Amino acid sequence: MTLNSALEQCEPVAGKWRVLIDRNRCEGKEKCAQVCPEGVFSIRRLTDEEFETHVKGFLPRLKVRVHGRRQAFADHEQDCRHCLRCVAACPEDAIQVVAR
Numbered sequence: 001m002t003l004n005s006a007l008e009q010c011e012p013v014a015g016k017w018r019v020l021i022d023r024n025r026c027e028g029k030e031k032c033a034q035v036c037p038e039g040v041f042s043i044r045r046l047t048d049e050e051f052e053t054h055v056k057g058f059l060p061r062l063k064v065r066v067h068g069r070r071q072a073f074a075d076h077e078q079d080c081r082h083c084l085r086c087v088a089a090c091p092e093d094a095i096q097v098v099a100r
Contacts, residue, residue: 010083017082018098019074024060025094028070032086032095038079041086045069
């Protein structure tokens with residue numbers, strides 16, 4: 001998806017979208033936070049509980065540990081306007097934006 005097509009799809013009203021982040025794929029590279037015009041994302045370290053609950057399988061757990069357990073979080077999901085810049089920017093294809 002190109003930046004122009006992402007801009008064309010941008011919703012004028014926030015609050016209609018859920019931002020799903022695949023904890024087995026996210027490497028916390030911050031690209032989603034850098035491109036989001038609404039400030040939806042933050043990057044932080046997974047808590048022990050989040051790591052145990054959401055990261056499944058030996059290889060995903062190893063990868064998450066190698067990256068310092070840093071991942072993206074959609075802390076301000078209610079501000080998402082579905083421009084999909086985060087989806088296009090994520091090198092791990094770890095983000096989906098779906099209707100509520």
